[in-house]
Amino acid sequence: MINRNSPIPLYYQLIQEIKDKIESGVYEPGDTIPTEIELMEQFDVSRATVRQSILHLVNEGYLRRIKAKGTFVNTRPEKPKFIGTLKGFAQEMTQKGIAFSTKVLEKHIIPAPLKVSEKLNIATEDPVFHLHRLRFIHHEPVLIANSFIPEQLCRHIEDIDFEHNSLYDVLETNYRITLHHGRRDFEPAMPLSAEEVRLLGISSKTPILYVESLVYTQDNTPVEYVEIKMRGKFTVDLIQLF
Amino acid sequence: MINRNSPIPLYYQLIQEIKDKIESGVYEPGDTIPTEIELMEQFDVSRATVRQSILHLVNEGYLRRIKAKGTFVNTRPEKPKFIGTLKGFAQEMTQKGIAFSTKVLEKHIIPAPLKVSEKLNIATEDPVFHLHRLRFIHHEPVLIANSFIPEQLCRHIEDIDFEHNSLYDVLETNYRITLHHGRRDFEPAMPLSAEEVRLLGISSKTPILYVESLVYTQDNTPVEYVEIKMRGKFTVDLIQLF
DNA sequence: CAGTGGTCTAGACCACGCT
DNA sequence: GCGTGGTCTAGACCACTGA
Numbered sequence: 441m442i443n444r445n446s447p448i449p450l451y452y453q454l455i456q457e458i459k460d461k462i463e464s465g466v467y468e469p470g471d472t473i474p475t476e477i478e479l480m481e482q483f484d485v486s487r488a489t490v491r492q493s494i495l496h497l498v499n500e501g502y503l504r505r506i507k508a509k510g511t512f513v514n515t516r517p518e519k520p521k522f523i524g525t526l527k528g529f530a531q532e533m534t535q536k537g538i539a540f541s542t543k544v545l546e547k548h549i550i551p552a553p554l555k556v557s558e559k560l561n562i563a564t565e566d567p568v569f570h571l572h573r574l575r576f577i578h579h580e581p582v583l584i585a586n587s588f589i590p591e592q593l594c595r596h597i598e599d600i601d602f603e604h605n606s607l608y609d610v611l612e613t614n615y616r617i618t619l620h621h622g623r624r625d626f627e628p629a630m631p632l633s634a635e636e637v638r639l640l641g642i643s644s645k646t647p648i649l650y651v652e653s654l655v656y657t658q659d660n661t662p663v664e665y666v667e668i669k670m671r672g673k674f675t676v677d678l679i680q681l682f
Numbered sequence: 683m684i685n686r687n688s689p690i691p692l693y694y695q696l697i698q699e700i701k702d703k704i705e706s707g708v709y710e711p712g713d714t715i716p717t718e719i720e721l722m723e724q725f726d727v728s729r730a731t732v733r734q735s736i737l738h739l740v741n742e743g744y745l746r747r748i749k750a751k752g753t754f755v756n757t758r759p760e761k762p763k764f765i766g767t768l769k770g771f772a773q774e775m776t777q778k779g780i781a782f783s784t785k786v787l788e789k790h791i792i793p794a795p796l797k798v799s800e801k802l803n804i805a806t807e808d809p810v811f812h813l814h815r816l817r818f819i820h821h822e823p824v825l826i827a828n829s830f831i832p833e834q835l836c837r838h839i840e841d842i843d844f845e846h847n848s849l850y851d852v853l854e855t856n857y858r859i860t861l862h863h864g865r866r867d868f869e870p871a872m873p874l875s876a877e878e879v880r881l882l883g884i885s886s887k888t889p890i891l892y893v894e895s896l897v898y899t900q901d902n903t904p905v906e907y908v909e910i911k912m913r914g915k916f917t918v919d920l921i922q923l924f
Numbered sequence: 925c926a927g928t929g930g931t932c933t934a935g936a937c938c939a940c941g942c943t
Numbered sequence: 944g945c946g947t948g949g950t951c952t953a954g955a956c957c958a959c960t961g962a
Contacts, residue, residue: 449950470796470806475928486952488730491929499741504803508928508960514800554712558756561746564712691931717947728933733948750941750947931957938950 442483450485454493457483462502462513472510473503526619526655529575529583530606539578544602546572549591556588559654559665567591569598571607574639581640583670589663593617607664617663622655631669640671684725692727696735699725704744704755714752715745768861768897771817771825772848781820786844788814791833798830801896801907809833811840813849816881823882825912831905835859849906859905864897873911882913 442453461467474482479490494511497503505511533540551565560568571587587607589597594615602610611617629650631637637644651668684695703709716724721732736753739745747753775782793807802810813829829849831839836857844852853859871892873879879886893910 451950470799477927486954488953489951492950494929504800505929506803506805506960507930508958509805510928512800512805515796554757557712557754558746561748563748563751563754693931719946728935730934731932734931736948747948748941749939749949752947925962926960927962928960929958931955933955934953936950936952939948941947942945 442485450483451489451492451496454479454483454485454490455496458493458497459502463516467513469513469515471513473513475510526622528606528608529585531608533577541576541579542603543574543576544571545574546570547598547602549598552588552590556665560588560590560662562590569594571602573602583668584636584639585666585668587664587666589665593661593663611663617657619655619663620658622653624651624653626651629669636669640669642671646671684727692725693731693734693738696721696725696727696732697738700735700739701744705758709755711755711757713755715755717752768864770848770850771827773850775819783818783821784845785816785818786813787816788812789840789844791840794830794832798907802830802832802904804832811836813844815844825910826878826881827908827910829906829908831907835903835905853905859899861897861905862900864895866893866895868893871911878911882911884913888913 441457442450444450446453458467458473461473467473473479473494476487476490476494479485479494480487483490494503494505498505498511502514503511504514527535530540530542548570549567550570552560552562552568554564556568557564557566562568567590569587569589569591571585571589573585573587574581575583575585589611591597594611594617597610597615600610600614608619611619627650628647631640631642631644631646631648634644636648640648642648649668649670651666651670653664653666653668654662655664656662683699684692686692688695700709700715703715709715715721715736718729718732718736721727721736722729725732736745736747740747740753744756745753746756769777772782772784790812791809792812794802794804794810796806798810799806799808804810809832811829811831811833813827813831815827815829816823817825817827831853833839836853836859839852839857842852842856850861853861869892870889873882873884873886873888873890876886878890882890884890891910891912893908893912895906895908895910896904897906898904
């Protein structure tokens with residue numbers, strides 16, 4: 441079951457083995473999985489390796505450990521309540537048949553600022569591609585996006601015309617980078633700079649929506665970190681306390 | 683700096699050391715911390731112990747590691763955007779000067795159901811105290827709460843009168859359990875059972891607010907898992923896309 | 925008392941970034 | 944080529960649970 445000649449680390453293979461058995465129902469929620477000793481023998485690896493695998497799965501919420509009792513299977517973590525699709529602005533608009541356009545404000549390789557380097561898990565000052573765009577719907581400015589991509593993943597991307605090409609298309613087509621998953625954080629905010637107010641054509645007292653997004657490839661490499669500021673209004677009916 | 687006679691594990695002492703230096707600014711965001719080898723020598727522990735400490739801090743977002751480059755300090759994670767206070771219903775109401783009352787529907791030690799055992803990090807079927815309450819404001823039923831607490835933490839709690847005592851007060855006063863932090867998840871829902879509809883005096887088509895809450899002591903021991911269903915309405919002005 | 929997970933040590937080899 | 948973190952081994956002792 442475990443292949444020692446594979447370039448895939450043993451602990452990672454073991455994670456997959458256990459995950460598979462959980463997802464396929466061999467191990468059911470509430471069951472204990474085999475003890476560390478048993479797993480050592482089954483897969484002929486050291487205890488430290490077994491522990492590395494198990495602790496990883498505990499961190500991901502698949503398992504919980506109780507001292508002197510065993511390692512228990514959790515119910516599959518529910519999907520996040522609000523799942524968005526991993527679409528870019530262009531895709532979204534095209535799909536809805538909405539006319540849009542893009543103006544590129546900035547397009548350079550720069551040394552990664554601290555915050556960006558943290559998000560992309562690279563060293564501060566490592567080169568990143570910075571793409572700063574203003575996007576329009578029906579000729580109305582609605583959205584400012586600041587994207588950052590490690591330059592290592594996309595050499596010479598700064599030569600591409602992003603007024604007529606979508607970023608996600610370019611990543612997929614030119615660099616064979618397929619985005620796999622990601623996370624977006626939404627937060628209401630007030631415009632921070634006069635430039636934002638000017639670009640979006642709003643008053644400095646208009647609240648905007650601030651979105652931070654980080655997307656990854658299948659193997660969990662961070663690809664794009666993007667900060668979006670957009671205007672508009674949105675009403676949600678929530679439920680209330682009193 | 684590290685005390686080998688302390689009952690506190692070495693790796694945990696080391697975590698505190700590093701965290702302190704981050705929080706006090708000795709290590710600044712973007713800096714590298716000492717290498718694993720250097721930390722081994724500084725604190726005279728093995729590399730595995732150093733790694734255990736560092737990986738813990740990576741998991742908590744304090745550090746990030748970049749192979750062949752080093753271990754970097756992240757900017758302090760911002761506080762969650764919406765911080766609530768860790769108050770119970772009774773405290774909240776008293777503070778606002780609102781008249782409220784409580785009816786206990788159920789009060790027993792039971793074997794922990796699967797979901798509860800996972801939340802409280804105990805084994806399924808381990809004994810837990812189950813408290814099922816209906817709470818009123820101005821004699822109107824508004825809230826159903828199902829609380830679960832590991833029985834090990836609160837022996838004989840089932841003998842206490844919870845119509846005139848608040849749960850959090852009892853935990854603090856009788857059991858010396860001080861709640862330290864927690865998390866609440868809010869979610870709109872429809873009433874699931876006829877009982878809920880009846881108890882809350884609502885129609886089965888009225889949406890309700892479903893809240894899951896898990897609170898911990900300072901040392902991260904889960905104390906109370908509670909599921910709340912409440913009625914009411916709530917309007918939030920969010921910002922909107924288009 | 926045996927078995928579990930929790931902690932810890934002292935080694936080893938590797939891939940990778942830098943210079 | 945040197946130094947970094949990444950992976951891995953083969954031991955050890957402990958505290959706690961449950962029979």
